[in-house]
Amino acid sequence: MMGKLLLLFVLATTSLGVVALQSPDTPEQSPTTTKKLTAKDWLSRLKTVVSESNYEVSFVLSRVGHEAVPYLWRHSVLPDGTDMEQLNLQNGPGREFIRVNQQISVFEPDQPPYSVYGNNINGPIPTALLNAPESLYGAYEFVLVGRSRVSGRPAQQIRVVSQDNTRYAYQVWLDEETAMLLKMNMLDKQGNVLEQIQVSSFSFSEQPHPYFQRVNQSALPKVMALPPTQLGEHKWAVSYVPVGMKEVKQDTRRLAISGQLVDYRLFSDGLVDVSVYVEPANQSLNQDVLLRHKLNTFLSLTNGNVQVTVIGEIPPETANNIARSLVVSR
Amino acid sequence: MTEQHENLSALVDGEIHEDKVLDALSHDDQLREKWQRYHLIRSTMRKEMPAGQYMDISAQIADAIEREPTVLAPNKRFARIPVIGRLSNKVVPFAKQSGQFAVAASVAAAVIIGFQTFNQPPESKPFVTAPPAAGPQGGLAPVSLEQTRALPTQSRAEVLETRRHINALIADHEQQVKLKSDSDKKNQENQESPVQ
Numbered sequence: 187m188m189g190k191l192l193l194l195f196v197l198a199t200t201s202l203g204v205v206a207l208q209s210p211d212t213p214e215q216s217p218t219t220t221k222k223l224t225a226k227d228w229l230s231r232l233k234t235v236v237s238e239s240n241y242e243v244s245f246v247l248s249r250v251g252h253e254a255v256p257y258l259w260r261h262s263v264l265p266d267g268t269d270m271e272q273l274n275l276q277n278g279p280g281r282e283f284i285r286v287n288q289q290i291s292v293f294e295p296d297q298p299p300y301s302v303y304g305n306n307i308n309g310p311i312p313t314a315l316l317n318a319p320e321s322l323y324g325a326y327e328f329v330l331v332g333r334s335r336v337s338g339r340p341a342q343q344i345r346v347v348s349q350d351n352t353r354y355a356y357q358v359w360l361d362e363e364t365a366m367l368l369k370m371n372m373l374d375k376q377g378n379v380l381e382q383i384q385v386s387s388f389s390f391s392e393q394p395h396p397y398f399q400r401v402n403q404s405a406l407p408k409v410m411a412l413p414p415t416q417l418g419e420h421k422w423a424v425s426y427v428p429v430g431m432k433e434v435k436q437d438t439r440r441l442a443i444s445g446q447l448v449d450y451r452l453f454s455d456g457l458v459d460v461s462v463y464v465e466p467a468n469q470s471l472n473q474d475v476l477l478r479h480k481l482n483t484f485l486s487l488t489n490g491n492v493q494v495t496v497i498g499e500i501p502p503e504t505a506n507n508i509a510r511s512l513v514v515s516r
Numbered sequence: 517m518t519e520q521h522e523n524l525s526a527l528v529d530g531e532i533h534e535d536k537v538l539d540a541l542s543h544d545d546q547l548r549e550k551w552q553r554y555h556l557i558r559s560t561m562r563k564e565m566p567a568g569q570y571m572d573i574s575a576q577i578a579d580a581i582e583r584e585p586t587v588l589a590p591n592k593r594f595a596r597i598p599v600i601g602r603l604s605n606k607v608v609p610f611a612k613q614s615g616q617f618a619v620a621a622s623v624a625a626a627v628i629i630g631f632q633t634f635n636q637p638p639e640s641k642p643f644v645t646a647p648p649a650a651g652p653q654g655g656l657a658p659v660s661l662e663q664t665r666a667l668p669t670q671s672r673a674e675v676l677e678t679r680r681h682i683n684a685l686i687a688d689h690e691q692q693v694k695l696k697s698d699s700d701k702k703n704q705e706n707q708e709s710p711v712q
Binding site (some may be wrong): 292412441442443444446448450463470471477479482484488495497498 | 597649680682683684686688691692694696
């Protein structure tokens with residue numbers, strides 16, 4: 187009991203600290219409204235609840251042109267401090283992710299189970315939004331829209347728009363009482379919903395979910411050793427990326443399916459990931475192609491002797507701007 | 517007594533058809549009242565009761581029937597089935613008429629089956645295995661995309677090769693995104709380690 191009280195106290199002080207830290211950043215707020223939480227306060231509440239409480243959430247992911255996919259998401263902190271998370275795809279043969287501290291085990295129907303290192307399961311809900319909202323502030327603006335009702339509960343709506351308006355926007359609804367995520371929409375520039383996550387039910391518990399006690403941690407697959415990334419000297423660069431996007435990976439390797447050798451860079455702003463491939467044009471498509479795969483824009487341009495391909499969940503115009511900014515150094 | 521009640525209940529439900537129970541019922545006024553009540557309860561539970569007030573006019577009907585001239589000679593066995601209200605030998609039990617109803621019902625069934633088979637809508641749509649395009653909320657159109665640029669005419673082999681290449685790139689992108697969190701951590705480790 188004392189431990190819980192202490193935890194509560196720590197929670198209260200940390201959230202207070204966040205409020206205090208942020209008030210100088212927002213001088214336009216009058217002192218009378220400082221008691222009201224800002225969008226960033228809500229996101230830090232979300233982060234706290236997601237990482238520290240025991241919960242079980244059912245949600246449905248729907249995408250344009252695809253069937254809705256139901257998921258079950260659980261998180262518990264065991265008495266010994268072990269942080270455990272589970273994400274289960276509930277339809278068809280399914281797919282199961284189990285995270286024990288920093289080891290994520292993946293069970294998929296068509297391949298042997300494997301494990302990787304990671305702080306969070308990479309599910310349909312962007313992990314950066316849940317676990318590191320502060321990392322998104324450079325790329326996105328968070329605006330508190332107001333109250334509404336979602337999943338039968340009063341909710342706070344937050345609008346998430348990229349700083350330079352080059353990416354898709356989001357709407358996020360958080361439960362007013364617990365700050366748990368209730369709904370999330372991904373919108374294109376015309377305001378059409380591209381992807382929707384809708385929580386159908388959630389529950390919190392004092393005790394860790396019994397499911398996690400049953401997980402035999404010693405029987406989980408071993409962590410996969412990834413081949414060391416070859417840092418190939420790239421003779422090119424893209425001079426334009428949207429505000430807040432950073433390069434997170436760079437290598438030269440062969441594509442798994444075709445065996446084609448490619449120069450590869452991965453850019454990310456925390457919410458979306460954009461891949462850029464550069465290959466000799468005569469060994470590649472050697473033509474301009476623009477198409478959409480799921481939510482990904484696929485854009486490939488021939489630029490002299492090289493073929494540059496941009497893939498990611500970004501509007502076609504942005505992909506085009508990135509691809510056209512390619513500078514080849516010889 | 518309880519056994520009698522059970523039997524009665526079973527009789528109401530049509531579970532038993534024992535002469536003994538029927539006999540007891542036709543001679544016991546108390547039991548007959550129960551029989552009536554059970555039917556009333558059943559009707560109420562099945563929501564078959566009329567919306568208005570419940571009226572018991574069975575006695576009057578039985579009286580009226582008694583005053584009617586007899587038309588059919590009752591079968592001895594059926595005659596013992598008690599009629600709601602007063603027992604009368606002159607009432608033709610429903611069971612006896614069922615034969616006639618059966619004929620009419622079978623004709624009706626044949627007509628219905630015939631109607632169904634002749635009204636099957638013709639299979640107009642081609643068989644598709646792909647799920648229908650349905651967004652989260654109606655009226656969602658895909659952003660744009662399909663092939664927006666006209667491709668120069670290509671041979672079939674070239675088209676296939678193009679498609680294969682596109683698939684290879686998309687598959688690779690998806691794999692990279694999936695493994696991203698892992699590589700993030702690895703990069704951090706690399707930065708932390710003094711060897712790098």
